Amino acid sequence: MNTIFKGSLRGYVCEDCREFISNVDVLLYLPYKETRLPDSPANAKDAFHVVTKEEAEQRKGLLIDKKTTDINGDFEFEINERYLNSDFDIDFVCGSVPPKHPKPKREELVQFHITTLAMKSELEKQAQDQNSRWNYTIAHKWWCYIRGHFFDAWVICGHLMNCKTNKPIANATVTAMDADFLTDDTLGAATTDANGHFRIDYSAADFKKTFLSPWINVETDPNFLSFESGPDVYFKAELAGTKLIDETKADARKNVGYCLCVNLCSEIAVTRPEETFPSAWSGIGNAFSSSYGTGIHDFDVNGFAGSGKNVLFSTIRLTGQAALKSASGYPIEYRFRVSHTTDLNTAASLPEANFTKTVGVTPGLFVKSTVSKLSRIVPAPLLNEIFVESDQSDFDPEGWFDVNHAIERTLISVGLTPADLALYNVIEEDTLISLDTTTLTTEPNVPNIFNAGQIVPDANKIDMEKIAIRFEIREVINKASNDFGVIGGDGKTLNSIVINNNPIYKKLAIKELEDSTLCSPITGIIHLKYTLYHPYLSTCSLTIKKNSDTDETYINDGVIDNPVLVDQRTNASSEINNPPTMARCTYIVRLYSSTRKHNGDYGDSDGSWPEEQLFFYNG
Incomplete structure (x- = not known):
């Protein structure tokens, strides 16, 4: 009478990533103790290894049966009763690996010895439990080697x-x-x-x-x-x-x-609507943290941002995360307030009374932005992704922003109901509120009265402007009775942030054209005149390009390429061809510049458009 032996073959890709080894031949042998190869180790019958051609040939007469694994890596053998007390060697021939590699890199199939098994004890287990199955999982180092080396x-x-x-x-x-x-x-x-x-x-x-x-x-x-x-x-x-x-x-x-x-x-944060997590104001855009420190993203003691000593301009995203509900289950609201009184970022947080402007209340500060996103848990034909954009209606008269109101308003606007929020995950978009710093800028631009080559005098320069920002957050226990709770993250303050929204003052001219007309051909030594000014001037350069060339050549006159962070580059007589010599042709000179203005996501584009001057050199 024959007995059924049930087995399953799997392979470790990672510790928590296994796969069924399907469509491979499992070979059942009588043990080959007496026929072990002379140079094989003593435990070769138990160790997982590649079966050589010589070993396979030597054991050929010991083969009892061969079965192919199914899609789940399962196989079954009928064991003749005369072998019930024997040990068995189990091998497999690998003809494919999951999920889509049907052929090995080599022409011949590769055979591996798995282990030597005491069949009697295994059959006794399976007799006691019809669902019992001998499971073997090939170790990570072996299975990954087989997959990659033999099957690419x-x-x-x-x-x-x-x-x-x-x-x-x-x-x-x-x-x-x-x-x-x-x-x-x-x-x-x-x-x-x-x-x-x-x-x-x-x-x-x-x-x-x-x-x-x-x-x-x-x-x-x-x-x-x-x-x-x-x-x-x-x-x-x-x-x-x-x-x-x-x-x-x-x-x-x-x-x-x-x-x-x-x-x-x-x-x-990607959460269910009812989940809670710590709320915090943590950054400005993607580039800067909202804290003082020595890291490359931090503000320094005086309010400059990041390792580049940047100043903030235009619309900034105040970033972080805020749950929809507190740990107690109450809705959450938050707000940002601004102070023109500042202090060093190493000092204690400024008093609350200094913060006299509030985003959502003070005109011009609030800018609409995506503050959350809803992602449908089970995809549907429509509305799998819903963007939640902040709106003035989401603020109360004191500037408290209600993100729950923003989500409910958005759901209704697309034809859903607040109850449909249960169908979605909530993705915290990182943006808490967006703030327009131009409303806070009071310094006038440099008057357009200075010619190329003239120095901008101190009286017309732009003074430093700073603000402080405070983040407040609360749980709404009962708004009608002014019952609110304070939660973690409330009162986070950055004492000093340097802001600037003034453009670069830049002028470029060619002296020899000014002495004649802009259309006159010129000869001899060419003299450039330029003026660049900004309190946070960064990189500056001059280039020249002949009409027939595709590449620009840099001009280094010892002034424009000054590596020191100064606020002005001015030259009234910069020679551009003494040497080199110039051929008879049309040329274009460009004056490039940039500032350290940054909004946390990108730098100022003011320097993207250079000042240009065309001229014809007559040789």
Whole structure:
């Protein structure tokens, strides 16, 4: 009478990422103790290893049966009763690996010895429990080697979580990139499941692409002098258009192996409406924190932002996160207030009474922006993503902003009801409120009365302006009876922020054209005259380009390229061809400049349009 032996074969890609090994042949042998190869280790019958051709030939007569695993990696053997007390050697022949690699790189199939099994005890377990099955999971180092070496099957398994709460982020798209010296390759993308888990399968062809692909493929490692064969992997992730992970090649994991196991975390909160988390004002845009410190994103003691000593201009996004409800279950409101009285950022927070202007109350301060986003948990034909934009109606008379009102107002505007919020995850868009700093600027621009080459006198220069910002947050227990609770994060203050909304004062002229007419051909030594002024002047440069050339040539006169951070660059007689000589042609001179103005997301574009001067040189 025969007895059924049930088994299952799986492989570890990562510790929490296993896969069924389907469509492979499992081989059942009598043990080969007496026929072990002379150079085999003593425990060869138990150790997982590649079966050589010699070993396979030697054991050929010991083969009892062969079965093919199903889609779940399961197989079954009928064991003849005369073998019930025997040990068995179990091998498998790998003809494919999941999920889409049907052929090995080599022509011959590869055989592996799994283990030696005491069949009697295993059959006794299965006799007692009909659902019992012998399970074998191939270790990570072996299974990844088999997948990659023999099948060119590379895989990334990972999780995407929230950095603060460690809760999984579902339905996000994670993209894996390979950092290359020439162009970065996309290895693949996947959507996270309810546990934040994702898996990306790829092959070497995906990271060996060149501009000559598919004819010529090679891994062009950005560190090409230390060339390795594996990709340098970094990640992007987004949900409903919101960037959750935005790594660059500087963050790349160098020369990864066949299997990469990663845990990614995002600062962006993706939560259910009823969930709570700590609320805080943490930054200004993407570039700066909202705190004093020595980090590259922090404000310094005097109110300059980041390592570049930037000043804030235009509309700034006051960023952070605020839950819809407090830990006690009450709705949350917050507001931002501004003071023109400032202090060093190392001093104690300024008194509340100094903050006399409030966003949403003081005219001109509030700017509409996306403050939240709703992402449908189960996708539907319409309204899978809903952007929640702040509106003046979301503020009360004291400037308290009600994000719950903003969400309910938005749901109604698209034809839904507040009850439909249960169908969505809430993505905190990072923006709490947007503030227009131009309303707070009082310094006049430099009057347009100075010619190129003239110095802007101190009387017409722009003085420094500073503000302080205070963040307040509360839980609304009963608004009708003025019953409010204070929660963590309330009163966060930045004592000193330098702001500026004045343009660069810039003038450019050619002396020889001023001495004649702007249309006259000129000869001899050419003298440039220029004036650049801004209290936070940054980079400056002069270039010249011949009409027949495509590239500009830099002019360094010892003034324009001064590396010192001064507020003015002025020259009334900058020679541009003594040497070099100039040919008979039309030329264009450009005066470039920039400031340290920044709004937390991008720098001032004032310097993007240079001052220009055309002239014809007659040789």
